[in-house]
Amino acid sequence: SLMITDECINCDVCEPECPNGAISQGDEIYVIDHNLCTECVGxxxxxxxxxxxxxxxxxxxxxxxxxxxxxxxxxxxxxA
Ligand code: SF4
Ligand code: SF4
Incomplete structure (x- = not known):
């Protein structure tokens, strides 16, 4: 799975693009849920x-x- 670094500027552009709903706004920056990120495979x-x-x-x-x-x-x- 992917991760977001602290370079994130909280622009919210990525969140709606994720087909798995893996991205959400965290406390400081946006975060990716490891369990939901398939790196877009599928x-x-x-x-x-x-x-x-x-x-x-x-x-x-x-x-x-x-x-x-x-x-x-x-x-x-x-x-599965
Ligand atoms: Fe990149 Fe998403 Fe952060 Fe925007 S919110 S800077 S698209 S990681
Ligand atoms: Fe990004 Fe993973 Fe969502 Fe694909 S599944 S958009 S790689 S967070």
């Missing part, structure tokens, strides 16, 4: 939040394989 070829973030503050948080991300996608969408 929905898009590239992470949508990275595509739209104006300050490039979204990086890999916890490394996962494509298979693990696909598994998470199936769990979230009830296809």
């Amino acid at each position: 929905h898009y070829d590239v992470p949508q939040c990275i595509e739209v973030c104006p300050v490039d503050c979204i990086l890999t948080g916890i490394e996962e394989t494509k298979d693990q991300l696909q598994e998470k996608y199936e769990l979230i969408t009830g296809q």
Whole structure:
């Protein structure tokens, strides 16, 4: 899953773009829920939040394989 660094300017552009509802406003900056972020696997070829973030503050948080991300996608969408 991805993570948001403290470079985040709280612009709220990424939140509506996430197909898994994994992004929300945290205490200081926006945050990504590890359990919901599939790095957009299952929905898009590239992470949508990275595509739209104006300050490039979204990086890999916890490394996962494509298979693990696909598994998470199936769990979230009830296809497992
Ligand atoms: Fe949501 Fe995709 Fe960004 Fe993960 S990579 S937080 S699933 S938009
Ligand atoms: Fe923060 Fe980037 Fe999301 Fe804007 S798009 S809220 S700067 S992570």
